[in-house]
Amino acid sequence: MQNKNWPGLFLLTASLCVPTVQAMGLRSFVALPVDKGGKVVRLQYQRNTSTNTDVLTGNAAYGISGKQTLLFGLPYRVSPAGSDRTGDLSALYRHIVWQDDTAEGTRRLGLLGGVVIPTDSDRDARLQAGAVATFYKGRTEWDIDALWIQGLDDTSNQARYDIAWQYRLSPAVYPDWGIEPEWALDLELGGRWDEGNTMVHQATVGLQSIHRQWVFEAGVVQDLNGPDDTRLIFSTRFHF
């Protein structure tokens, strides 16, 4: 890859990494329930082994109420070096508009709206809107989300979707009382579209180590078409 291409590549990558529409899967954030006054922070490292690009993304969530959450994300390109390393700041508001909690699990629907704020004067802002749905029963959870990102001025439009399936590997049966660490398998299908290009579909396979106040997760993301890139993801999130 020529050096002159990497700023644009990073911008595209950064926009793809912005955790704007992400559920509780490896690549997701927005379906995570956050209690009122609660705060969740996630640090995610992603390495594109095809382009040798490393990006560190910081995410934060704050619970305004049991149904309202603010979600933020900011990527930073670790390598290659050079200018334009800081991506654009994503700010999303999530409102759970429907929730059906049962003894077996929960079903929820949330609406998303927000902006992408450029950190460079050469880039324009974007508006974003979408929805996220969660279905949880027994040991299985589905998180489905979609987001439209409207470019302003000369900025292109974007869109993305994610379908995440998580299955609790252990424990098979919870203890009667107390909170025990868990392991979960995560499989995802996602799509990323940038105006003027075809939708790139991606498959993700990952593992999550879930504890009371922190989660560590790792996985592999493979493009199913288009660039045919492979990415490794390592992330940790904790709440307080």
Next chain:
Amino acid sequence: MKRLLLTYSLLVLAWSNPLSAEQIEIDVHGMTCAFCVDSLQRNLGKLPDVESAEVSLKLKKVRIETVGDTVDIERIKQTVLDSGFTPVKISPLPDAK
């Protein structure tokens, strides 16, 4: 319909009055993983009339040991709601001591 109304009335009565008990159990719906419910346990533990709180993902319950022998049910109910879950039923427990 009558049965539903009666059940609803009993629940409203239970929720609206302070409860006299040292241990209570709350049925909570919507609880999923460890990361999700830890905040509920901690938030309940911070309440002034709660000595300790323990969650059961298996039984879908929260067990609370109170400081005195009365507890503000409305505040507990709101704490569960603020944590993103649904409180369903509350039951005083026999004194374990």
